[in-house]
Amino acid sequence: MIKKLRLGVLASGGGTNLQAIIDRCTDGSLSAEIALVLSNVPGAGALVRAETAGLATCCLDHRSYPDRESFDRAVVKTLHDAGVELVVLAGFMRIIGEAFVAAFPQRIINIHPALLPAFPGLHVQRKALEYGARFAGCTVHFVDGGVDTGPIIVQAVVPILDDDTEAALAARILVQEHRIYPQAIQLIAEGRLRLEGRRVIIDSPPPSPVAALINPPLP
Numbered sequence: 001m002i003k004k005l006r007l008g009v010l011a012s013g014g015g016t017n018l019q020a021i022i023d024r025c026t027d028g029s030l031s032a033e034i035a036l037v038l039s040n041v042p043g044a045g046a047l048v049r050a051e052t053a054g055l056a057t058c059c060l061d062h063r064s065y066p067d068r069e070s071f072d073r074a075v076v077k078t079l080h081d082a083g084v085e086l087v088v089l090a091g092f093m094r095i096i097g098e099a100f101v102a103a104f105p106q107r108i109i110n111i112h113p114a115l116l117p118a119f120p121g122l123h124v125q126r127k128a129l130e131y132g133a134r135f136a137g138c139t140v141h142f143v144d145g146g147v148d149t150g151p152i153i154v155q156a157v158v159p160i161l162d163d164d165t166e167a168a169l170a171a172r173i174l175v176q177e178h179r180i181y182p183q184a185i186q187l188i189a190e191g192r193l194r195l196e197g198r199r200v201i202i203d204s205p206p207p208s209p210v211a212a213l214i215n216p217p218l219p
């Protein structure tokens with residue numbers, strides 16, 4: 001049996017991705033345990049979900065720190081004290097500084113609601129719609145020094161429909177986020193990922209679909 005990977009989940013918002021990870025840990029399909037849920041937002045929905053699940057929580061309000069470095073130092077110390085092995089950013093609305101990244105080399109992952117490298121940053125579902133893209137999706141990636149720039153682990157694609165709204169598209173993407181974030185964590189827990197330059201190579205991957213996705217579909 002694989003030793004359970006100790007996760008530190010960082011979240012600023014409602015925490016539906018956190019919930020998906022909690023659920024997969026509970027049903028045993030994820031070889032991981034959540035050592036700590038940390039938020040920078042007092043009262044965040046993610047903290048409530050964590051408390052409901054009986055998990056350890058911690059709130060460090062970034063506004064109480066003079067600068068990003070001191071906030072990051074406090075977060076890193078809290079994660080180390082909790083014995084965290086993998087840092088999971090799940091809607092954590094703070095940029096991670098260099099010292100933080102260096103404290104967990106290739107051990108910080110993020111989920112982003114767009115098909116990177118298209119649409120990094122904020123309000124990305126709206127940007128994909130306004131751009132007129134036919135596909136959107138989500139990306140789990142390692143965190144490096146940049147914003148949404150690290151090596152890509154898993155992506156899921158959803159079509160953009162002609163009558164889509166930002167909210168409808170975000171909801172369709174979120175369903176897939178809840179599937180691929182646990183998947184990526186499990187690949188790391190099983191030690192199946194290695195980096196070749198920017199490429200993440202997966203040991204013994206299941207066969208990938210070779211058919212192209214076309215939107216709108218061919219008649």
Ligand code: GRF
Nearest residue numbers: 013014015016017091111113
């Ligand atoms: C998700 O869309 C995630 O991709 C982005 O922030 C949102 C967090 O949602 N990074 P939730 O708090 O997990 O519901």
